[in-house]
Amino acid sequence: MGSWVFDNTYPLYDASKCPLIEREYSCRHNGRPDSQYEKYRWKPQGCELVRFDGKDFLKRFRGKSILFVGDSLSKNQYESLICLLHSSVPNATYTMVRTASLSTFKISEYEITVMLQRNVYLVDVVSEKIGRVLKLDSLESSKAWMGVDTLIFNTWHWWNRRGTTQPGSDWSEPRLKNCLLEKEPIKGSTYLGGTLQSVHAMKDVLKTIRKPVYLLDITTLSQLRKDGHPSMYGFGGPKAMDCSHWCLAGVPDTWNQILYNAIL
Numbered sequence: 001m002g003s004w005v006f007d008n009t010y011p012l013y014d015a016s017k018c019p020l021i022e023r024e025y026s027c028r029h030n031g032r033p034d035s036q037y038e039k040y041r042w043k044p045q046g047c048e049l050v051r052f053d054g055k056d057f058l059k060r061f062r063g064k065s066i067l068f069v070g071d072s073l074s075k076n077q078y079e080s081l082i083c084l085l086h087s088s089v090p091n092a093t094y095t096m097v098r099t100a101s102l103s104t105f106k107i108s109e110y111e112i113t114v115m116l117q118r119n120v121y122l123v124d125v126v127s128e129k130i131g132r133v134l135k136l137d138s139l140e141s142s143k144a145w146m147g148v149d150t151l152i153f154n155t156w157h158w159w160n161r162r163g164t165t166q167p168g169s170d171w172s173e174p175r176l177k178n179c180l181l182e183k184e185p186i187k188g189s190t191y192l193g194g195t196l197q198s199v200h201a202m203k204d205v206l207k208t209i210r211k212p213v214y215l216l217d218i219t220t221l222s223q224l225r226k227d228g229h230p231s232m233y234g235f236g237g238p239k240a241m242d243c244s245h246w247c248l249a250g251v252p253d254t255w256n257q258i259l260y261n262a263i264l
Contacts, residue, residue, distance in 0.1 A: 002044040004185040004224060011038040011249035012052055012257070013087035018248075020082050020096060020105070024072075024235035027247035032233040037247060040185055040228075042221055042254045050264060052257045054088020058110040060263060065113040067145060070154035071120040076245055077154070078103070078116040080252035081259075085114070102144065117144055122155045152216075152259075171226050179243040182227040191223040214262060218255045225251045 015021055015028060015038075028035065042049065068078045082105045086094065089107065097104045103116040124138040145151055170193030171186060186192075199219060206215055226243075228251040234242035246252050 001189045002042055002221065003187065003189055004040040004221075005043045006036075006039055007041040008039060010041055012253050013083055013249055015083070015249045017090070018083035018086055020086060021079055021248050022075075024242070024245060025076060025079060025230065025248040025250075027230050027233040027250075030230070030233040030237070032230075032247065034183060036183060037225075037227045038249045040225070042257070045189070049257055049261050052084055052253070052260050054085050057260055058085060058089065058107065058112055061110070061112050061149075063111045064149040065115065065147075066150045066152065067115045067117060067148040068152045068154070069117045069119050069122065069145065070152075071118070072245060074152070074154045075103075075116055075118075076248070077152075077252045077255050078114070080248055080250075081256045082114055083248065084253065084256055085112075115148075117141070120155065122153060170223075178231065178241045179226050179229045180231040180241065182229075182231075184227050186224040186226060189220070189224075191220050193223065195220070216255065216259060216262065218258060221254065222246075222251055 015026065021029075023030065066081075068074045082096075085107065086092075089109070092107050092109050094108070095104075095106045101118050105114045106112065119141050121134060122139075124135045124140050126133050126135060126138075170191065171182075172192055203215065206213060225246075228246050230242040230245055230247055232238045232241060233247070234240065234245060236242065
């Protein structure tokens, strides 16, 4: 539980000075005229999150590797994290290599590697005579996970896909068809759209896993941020309304702040 509060010390980095953000998340560069969406901080009920400290993060992960595995929302979080790290040591030498399935960011001074593997369902999708088949019992792509120090999985968006717009009824504004004119988060801690049953199912399954995993539960706090989406300022421009992904700087920075707090 918690709420979004306005904070003039935000954002955590200047997006215009991060060369690692790709077009679909670079809302200010794409012409978004307002910037208030960058200045909200997540305030949990009864405690405070430690502010993200990029240099401390780099020291803790010196000589280690991190791999994000998932869809374009994983990419959203990945690009947020590498911008947070880059902005903390802007003069450090880094490399960035992008291929069709794997992106790799390295800062040589800290010997840290942060990677992204594109895998929207986590399990394998193969081409057969009947078309593309989702194989729930096949994880051939997991070979790339071996030897990685920290794995961060995300696949939520594709299993609950409703398109790139959201109904205004979820925001108590039933006349709205998209997020274009949204300038503020939903106040309080309650998302009127509710929690999908699949979220409860996932939590139940995670309890049964023999090797414990940590659930970075950012679903509700993100749903409250109707103002943080690219809308017409994403990859597709005015012809493609995007109310699924997030502007950078923005909401995914909070995901990484919570990740940072989880490892302290």
